[in-house]
Amino acid sequence: MARKRGLSKKTPHLDMNPMVDMAFLLVTFFLLATTFKLPEQADIELPYSYSEVDIPETNLLTITVDRQGLIFLSLSNHEFRRPWLNRMASIYDMEITREAEEAFSELSGFGLPLEELKPWLRLDRKEQLAHESRGIPADTLNNELSDWLIAARSVQPGLRFAIKADQVTPYRKLDRVIKTMTANRILRFNLVTEKRTGDEGI
Amino acid sequence: MKEFDEFEEFDNPIGEGRRKRTVSRESVFTDMNAMVDLAFLLLTFFMLTTTMTKPNVIELVMPVPTDEDRAEDVQPVKESRALTIVPFPNDELYIFRGLAAENVRELTYDSGELKAELEDFMAATDEPMVIIKPHPDSNYRNLVDIIDEINQSAVRRYAIDDFRETDRAILAEAGIESSALKKDVE
Numbered sequence: 001m002a003r004k005r006g007l008s009k010k011t012p013h014l015d016m017n018p019m020v021d022m023a024f025l026l027v028t029f030f031l032l033a034t035t036f037k038l039p040e041q042a043d044i045e046l047p048y049s050y051s052e053v054d055i056p057e058t059n060l061l062t063i064t065v066d067r068q069g070l071i072f073l074s075l076s077n078h079e080f081r082r083p084w085l086n087r088m089a090s091i092y093d094m095e096i097t098r099e100a101e102e103a104f105s106e107l108s109g110f111g112l113p114l115e116e117l118k119p120w121l122r123l124d125r126k127e128q129l130a131h132e133s134r135g136i137p138a139d140t141l142n143n144e145l146s147d148w149l150i151a152a153r154s155v156q157p158g159l160r161f162a163i164k165a166d167q168v169t170p171y172r173k174l175d176r177v178i179k180t181m182t183a184n185r186i187l188r189f190n191l192v193t194e195k196r197t198g199d200e201g202i
Numbered sequence: 203m204k205e206f207d208e209f210e211e212f213d214n215p216i217g218e219g220r221r222k223r224t225v226s227r228e229s230v231f232t233d234m235n236a237m238v239d240l241a242f243l244l245l246t247f248f249m250l251t252t253t254m255t256k257p258n259v260i261e262l263v264m265p266v267p268t269d270e271d272r273a274e275d276v277q278p279v280k281e282s283r284a285l286t287i288v289p290f291p292n293d294e295l296y297i298f299r300g301l302a303a304e305n306v307r308e309l310t311y312d313s314g315e316l317k318a319e320l321e322d323f324m325a326a327t328d329e330p331m332v333i334i335k336p337h338p339d340s341n342y343r344n345l346v347d348i349i350d351e352i353n354q355s356a357v358r359r360y361a362i363d364d365f366r367e368t369d370r371a372i373l374a375e376a377g378i379e380s381s382a383l384k385k386d387v388e
Contacts, residue, residue: 016234023241030248047346050354051258065342162259165342171289172338174345178362182267190259193346 042066047167048196061152065165069173070135074109080156081105087151111135114144138176146180164192283327289344290337291382306376320355332360335369337382
């Protein structure tokens with residue numbers, strides 16, 4: 001009995017090579033499959049559709065409309081963000097510092113009136129996200145959205161446009177955005193949706 | 203490698219030959235527990251953070267807006283080949299052919315009612331035209347559902363237009379009792 005209990009004092013060696021191989025293979029796969037997304041200011045729950053068209057990844061200006069109707073903009077290509085801001089600044093006769101340009105080109109998206117944008121750009125990432133968003137004005141008296149669109153199209157020809165809105169965004173908010181686009185002869189654009197797989201319900 | 207050999211020789215003048223001969227033939231076991239832990243930690247992290255589904259898009263083409271000086275050039279859609287879909291707040295949905303109040307029907311979004319209606323309309327009309335007139339308080343999901351349904355049907359021409367006073371009058375005449383109908387349209 002005593003002998004049996006003391007049978008193996010040595011730690012058993014397990015050949016873990018295949019397991020490690022598998023684990024690292026999977027790690028590599030997920031590492032490559034992941035696209036890191038910066039936290040966004042707007043929390044959007046997309047509607048579903050059966051559309052088969054994938055969202056373009058480049059040359060895209062996304063106009064996000066959240067459930068309150070606040071408007072955010074984000075330009076996919078980094079290299080055009082700086083000229084975009086400069087064009088906008090020249091329309092509004094504003095001085096833009098180098099630091100602000102730098103911060104703006106790093107930005108994934110923003111949703112503030114132009115006058116608030118400058119002080120906001122000086123904040124760090126955390127403070128920016130915590131800052132209360134007021135959205136980009138798009139009303140008839142002060143339509144900054146229109147100027148942002150014009151500026152974007154003039155610095156980046158061939159730019160495509162997408163509207164990304166929440167399921168419960170009231171149509172009147174979208175109507176403002178669509179009217180602003182069509183008024184600028186942007187007649188062809190995309191509505192961003194989530195792929196419907198059949199079990200989401202309508 | 204060469205440098206290392208030279209160093210070895212210097213340090214151990216008995217000779218490298220002997221050393222090589224005494225190398226253990228047993229396979230060396232490395233303790234891989236730490237590595238496995240790390241690998242699985244990373245694996246778990248990436249598995250949880252990855253979202254596999256990429257959003258897709260519905261392509262939409264809007265008509266050129268009609269301004270005052272071009273208004274005469276615009277041809278109105280013939281009443282007989284128009285189908286109007288009006289999404290209302292609270293997931294109400296109204297649909298009518300032409301402009302007659304007696305054609306107004308209330309539908310729901312599920313069970314393929316809209317699909318059947320579209321097919322029926324397509325079969326009965328040549329050059330059909332579908333017009334979506336969303337109520338300002340209706341939500342975006344309703345609009346996308348309708349467009350998605352149209353895209354899956356054989357309808358090739360559709361447009362989004364404003365919900366106007368005339369449309370409100372048609373629905374009111376049809377005896378629709380909806381709280382959203384009582385509010386005046388801007």
